[in-house]
Amino acid sequence: MVFCNCLLETPGRNQLRCFSKMSDEKLDAIFKVIDQEQDSFVQQLAEVVAIKSISGDISLHSECVKVVEWAKERLDKLGAETTIWPLGKRNLPDGQDVDLPPCVYSVLGRDPLKKTLLVYGHLDVQPADKDDGWNTDPFVLTEKDGKLFGRGSTDDKGPIVAWFAVVEVMQKLQIDIPVNLVFVLEAMEESGSEGLDEALKKNAKVFENVDFAVITDNYWLGKNKPCLTYGLRGISYYHLTVTGASQDLHSGIAGGTLPEALNDLIWLMSQLVDGKGKILVPGLQEMIAPLTDEERKRYKDIDFNPADYKKEMGAQGLLSNEKETLLQNRWRNPSLSLHGIEGAFSGWGSKTVIPGTVIGKFSIRLVPNMKNEDVDKAVISYLNDLWAKRGSPNVFKPVAGHGGPYYLADCEGKGYQAAATAIEKVFGVKPDFTREGGSIPVATSLQEVTGKAVVLLPLGACDDMAHSQNEKMNRSNFIQGTKVLAAYLLELAK
Amino acid sequence: MVFCNCLLETPGRNQLRCFSKMSDEKLDAIFKVIDQEQDSFVQQLAEVVAIKSISGDISLHSECVKVVEWAKERLDKLGAETTIWPLGKRNLPDGQDVDLPPCVYSVLGRDPLKKTLLVYGHLDVQPADKDDGWNTDPFVLTEKDGKLFGRGSTDDKGPIVAWFAVVEVMQKLQIDIPVNLVFVLEAMEESGSEGLDEALKKNAKVFENVDFAVITDNYWLGKNKPCLTYGLRGISYYHLTVTGASQDLHSGIAGGTLPEALNDLIWLMSQLVDGKGKILVPGLQEMIAPLTDEERKRYKDIDFNPADYKKEMGAQGLLSNEKETLLQNRWRNPSLSLHGIEGAFSGWGSKTVIPGTVIGKFSIRLVPNMKNEDVDKAVISYLNDLWAKRGSPNVFKPVAGHGGPYYLADCEGKGYQAAATAIEKVFGVKPDFTREGGSIPVATSLQEVTGKAVVLLPLGACDDMAHSQNEKMNRSNFIQGTKVLAAYLLELAK
Numbered sequence: 007m008v009f010c011n012c013l014l015e016t017p018g019r020n021q022l023r024c025f026s027k028m029s030d031e032k033l034d035a036i037f038k039v040i041d042q043e044q045d046s047f048v049q050q051l052a053e054v055v056a057i058k059s060i061s062g063d064i065s066l067h068s069e070c071v072k073v074v075e076w077a078k079e080r081l082d083k084l085g086a087e088t089t090i091w092p093l094g095k096r097n098l099p100d101g102q103d104v105d106l107p108p109c110v111y112s113v114l115g116r117d118p119l120k121k122t123l124l125v126y127g128h129l130d131v132q133p134a135d136k137d138d139g140w141n142t143d144p145f146v147l148t149e150k151d152g153k154l155f156g157r158g159s160t161d162d163k164g165p166i167v168a169w170f171a172v173v174e175v176m177q178k179l180q181i182d183i184p185v186n187l188v189f190v191l192e193a194m195e196e197s198g199s200e201g202l203d204e205a206l207k208k209n210a211k212v213f214e215n216v217d218f219a220v221i222t223d224n225y226w227l228g229k230n231k232p233c234l235t236y237g238l239r240g241i242s243y244y245h246l247t248v249t250g251a252s253q254d255l256h257s258g259i260a261g262g263t264l265p266e267a268l269n270d271l272i273w274l275m276s277q278l279v280d281g282k283g284k285i286l287v288p289g290l291q292e293m294i295a296p297l298t299d300e301e302r303k304r305y306k307d308i309d310f311n312p313a314d315y316k317k318e319m320g321a322q323g324l325l326s327n328e329k330e331t332l333l334q335n336r337w338r339n340p341s342l343s344l345h346g347i348e349g350a351f352s353g354w355g356s357k358t359v360i361p362g363t364v365i366g367k368f369s370i371r372l373v374p375n376m377k378n379e380d381v382d383k384a385v386i387s388y389l390n391d392l393w394a395k396r397g398s399p400n401v402f403k404p405v406a407g408h409g410g411p412y413y414l415a416d417c418e419g420k421g422y423q424a425a426a427t428a429i430e431k432v433f434g435v436k437p438d439f440t441r442e443g444g445s446i447p448v449a450t451s452l453q454e455v456t457g458k459a460v461v462l463l464p465l466g467a468c469d470d471m472a473h474s475q476n477e478k479m480n481r482s483n484f485i486q487g488t489k490v491l492a493a494y495l496l497e498l499a500k
Numbered sequence: 501m502v503f504c505n506c507l508l509e510t511p512g513r514n515q516l517r518c519f520s521k522m523s524d525e526k527l528d529a530i531f532k533v534i535d536q537e538q539d540s541f542v543q544q545l546a547e548v549v550a551i552k553s554i555s556g557d558i559s560l561h562s563e564c565v566k567v568v569e570w571a572k573e574r575l576d577k578l579g580a581e582t583t584i585w586p587l588g589k590r591n592l593p594d595g596q597d598v599d600l601p602p603c604v605y606s607v608l609g610r611d612p613l614k615k616t617l618l619v620y621g622h623l624d625v626q627p628a629d630k631d632d633g634w635n636t637d638p639f640v641l642t643e644k645d646g647k648l649f650g651r652g653s654t655d656d657k658g659p660i661v662a663w664f665a666v667v668e669v670m671q672k673l674q675i676d677i678p679v680n681l682v683f684v685l686e687a688m689e690e691s692g693s694e695g696l697d698e699a700l701k702k703n704a705k706v707f708e709n710v711d712f713a714v715i716t717d718n719y720w721l722g723k724n725k726p727c728l729t730y731g732l733r734g735i736s737y738y739h740l741t742v743t744g745a746s747q748d749l750h751s752g753i754a755g756g757t758l759p760e761a762l763n764d765l766i767w768l769m770s771q772l773v774d775g776k777g778k779i780l781v782p783g784l785q786e787m788i789a790p791l792t793d794e795e796r797k798r799y800k801d802i803d804f805n806p807a808d809y810k811k812e813m814g815a816q817g818l819l820s821n822e823k824e825t826l827l828q829n830r831w832r833n834p835s836l837s838l839h840g841i842e843g844a845f846s847g848w849g850s851k852t853v854i855p856g857t858v859i860g861k862f863s864i865r866l867v868p869n870m871k872n873e874d875v876d877k878a879v880i881s882y883l884n885d886l887w888a889k890r891g892s893p894n895v896f897k898p899v900a901g902h903g904g905p906y907y908l909a910d911c912e913g914k915g916y917q918a919a920a921t922a923i924e925k926v927f928g929v930k931p932d933f934t935r936e937g938g939s940i941p942v943a944t945s946l947q948e949v950t951g952k953a954v955v956l957l958p959l960g961a962c963d964d965m966a967h968s969q970n971e972k973m974n975r976s977n978f979i980q981g982t983k984v985l986a987a988y989l990l991e992l993a994k
Binding site: 062063064132133138139197198225239241243245249250251252253254255256257258259260261262263264265266268269270272273275276279281282283315316319320321322323324325326332335336339340341342343344345346347348350351352353354355356357358359360361362367369371396397398399400401407408442443444445468471472473474475476 | 556557558626627632633690691692719733735737739743744745746747748749750751752753754755756757758759760762763764766767769770773775776777809810813814815816817818819820826829830833834835836837838839840841842844845846847848849850851852853854855856861863865890891892893894895901902936937938939962965966967968969970
């Protein structure tokens with residue numbers, strides 16, 4: 007422990023300087039231990055990556071429960087008071103109901119003289135299979151060239167382990183954690199955070215004292231320079247079911263005799279977006295907030311290179327090679343992506359099947375001022391018009407599935423500025439203030455329930471390949487990120 | 501054994517009548533034992549259904565080898581001389597080469613005074629998974645209401661077990677099998693019979709003495725009335741690969757920034773066939789043999805009801821409700837079916853992925869006089885034109901995969917007529933002479949290598965759901981079919 011003489015003086019410039027000095031000394035001590043203990047944190051990450059908590063795969067429900075238990079155990083060890091919130095039931099396509107993976111609500115510190123920080127993270131992951139093209143087992147954290155490969159390494163298990171590491175290190179050093187911490191860790195984020203909104207609203211009272219909120223579940227714009235994110239796109243996800251026959255048929259026996267479901271579906275899906283990325287659903291364009299001169303200017307200063315981006319994505323081409331347009335396409339314009347088809351032949355090789363029922367999946371990323379309900383209405387109406395035009399006797403059922411609103415925060419407040427200072431203390435540079443193309447619907451929910459700006463503080467780099475094969479987190483991002491979180495806690499308390 | 505006095509007489513009408521009487525007595529004895537032993541044959545079918553010989557799934561290569569060994573063992577027990585023909589190498593998508601599942605060539609009887617019958621069947625099956633919507637484990641033969649459910653029960657393991665059963669029964673009764681039998685049993689039929697044509701041509705000499713050839717790998721037109729099939733459609737199968745990025749991307753991060761591979765592919769696939777089943781590839785229509793008055797007449801007499809067919813298929817609608825048109829669509833007109841997409845999201849639930857590389861699969865059923873090479877040329881040229889029109893920077897590679905020619909036989913010869921008599925002896929009705937929509941490319945290959953008409957003698961019913969979920973063979977079709985094969989052998993020797 008480091009003591010400062012001036013603590014007994016009347017508060018003034020000297021005292022603040024002294025606080026700052028004390029804080030910096032604490033920080034140096036914390037940073038040193040984080041460096042020393044880094045292998046132990048990597049080991050903790052390996053432990054949780056090994057839990058196959060794919061919330062989109064109902065057969066892995068028990069792994070989602072297991073990962074929640076893992077988090078509770080870790081928080082118990084850190085001395086937090088943890089409650090597991092049941093989130094209700096999940097409707098399966100076969101009509102069955104099963105429990106949703108529950109959520110962790112945990113409190114570390116209830117000092118009324120301290121500020122309270124709400125930390126959100128998610129313990130579930132996207133699907134991953136070695137056969138999809140992973141170079142290593144996605145559930146065995148594997149380090150290569152300073153990169154920690156594994157499903158969830160960056161999205162979002164790494165950042166959660168980093169939060170636990172900060173607490174562990176400060177406790178080890180007997181440094182008083184200068185803010186009360188509230189953790190909300192869910193295991194359904196990759197499946198639309200089903201049940202979370204209701205739980206947050208139901209338990210709104212426990213969030214009344216929250217002063218700041220932070221989410222560490224997104225990525226730097228580039229590979230080298232940290233950023234803080236003040237805007238996110240929302241999402242509306244659609245399932246289009248077409249049934250042509252009560253079961254799959256043989257294309258030799260039935261081909262030419264009936265209107266095939268997959269043929270109808272592929273035609274529908276071909277009418278959603280053109281080759282230049284233009285969304286063909288009428289009415290959406292009009293919902294987009296106009297670009298102001300001030301906003302336009304902001305894109306100019308961002309450190310971003312389309313050619314580098316193209317290379318990082320491994321893309322054959324871009325929809326624009328011009329920096330500002332490309333950034334606007336990612337951050338402030340909607341996009342429509344086709345994801346795939348359930349029920350059709352998807353394996354290797356050749357199968358001469360006429361699928362009986364097929365379900366097309368696509369989603370639209372939403373930007374201010376597109377409201378999910380308005381977009382859903384426009385999309386479903388357009389799809390029904392298309393279907394009427396098609397004149398098929400098959401059965402068509404379009405469903406607006408999980409959705410989440412866009413997010414836009416005021417980045418001038420203390421939450422963002424403290425995070426910016428913390429980043430500068432670790433990396434020696436001011437972060438870019440960016441927006442992001444991805445969706446974290448919980449950002450809006452947390453903003454609503456706390457009434458505070460929710461800081462999006464990314465730890466991972468742009469090439470971490472979240473949701474893709476060979477997801478990784480750089481060891482340096484993981485360890486330096488842990489330091490940022492420590493510095494952030496100290497900054498918030500100032 | 502039954503002896504006939506007139507065997508010593510000069511051949512004449514009496515002797516023929518006597519032969520016939522003797523033959524009928526033999527047949528009665530054979531039929532009786534087939535009935536008595538039927539549970540044993542069902543058990544043999546269960547044994548081979550349990551072998552997961554999915555030739556389309558490279559990870560099940562060893563099961564395909566196992567099923568070939570199973571057949572060899574059975575044939576060894578029946579006293580046949582069996583050779584396993586290696587069929588060369590198979591090219592995998594990752595560039596690797598592995599052995600193709602081999603093929604069984606087996607001879608039972610080399611009596612120069614007897615006619616020789618070539619029997620073809622296939623030991624491999626279509627993919628099947630309980631999760632695809634099977635009511636029972638597809639690899640556990642399960643009887644319900646007189647139906648034997650299991651992958652391969654009707655396509656084509658049931659018929660192969662029936663052939664073995666006929667030989668077993670005749671040997672048990674010490675009845676001389678009146679024809680030499682040659683079996684060709686492959687394990688790659690569901691994957692385009694890769695390697696078989698070359699093997700047949702290479703070993704053409706062993707087929708020089710073949711007098712008749714038969715394939716029991718198709719289905720009755722209806723559920724109740726047997727038929728003999730004299731025509732088949734051919735097939736050309738296509739794989740369309742589009743690469744937009746070197747790996748899968750997150751639709752939040754990348755959506756709106758690059759031309760997506762799946763978007764390009766779905767557009768391409770939407771340009772192949774319209775909602776009324778009309779193939780949009782230019783040049784194909786002109787290849788179809790014109791419908792003669794004689795052929796047109798033939799469709800009038802066929803026992804077929806579109807409303808029943810619709811019900812059996814569980815179809816929401818038909819492309820025509822008129823019998824002749826529907827039969828012509830199935831048998832003498834080409835059809836194009838979309839089968840699915842490899843590489844896109846195909847699971848349950850929602851995944852916000854932009855697939856990096858996707859492979860669309862479709863096939864065209866060919867009819868006289870569409871030659872595979874001409875169709876391939878027209879299709880690939882059309883696809884390349886579409887791609888040029890699309891103007892995408894992504895990489896497109898269309899490949900004509902496995903194909904097989906149409907088949908049309910003269911059904912007036914002894915091979916067909918003996919089969920017709922055999923069917924009448926078992927079922928008491930003359931079979932319909934039909935064509936079929938499916939493809940058995942080996943029919944043409946066997947016709948070429950033997951110079952004989954290849955009789956297509958179906959044992960299964962129209963609702964057996966080959967290639968689909970809940971494939972089955974009726975126990976009655978299996979057992980009565982075994983009798984037909986026995987009667988056929990005796991008829992061929994007359």
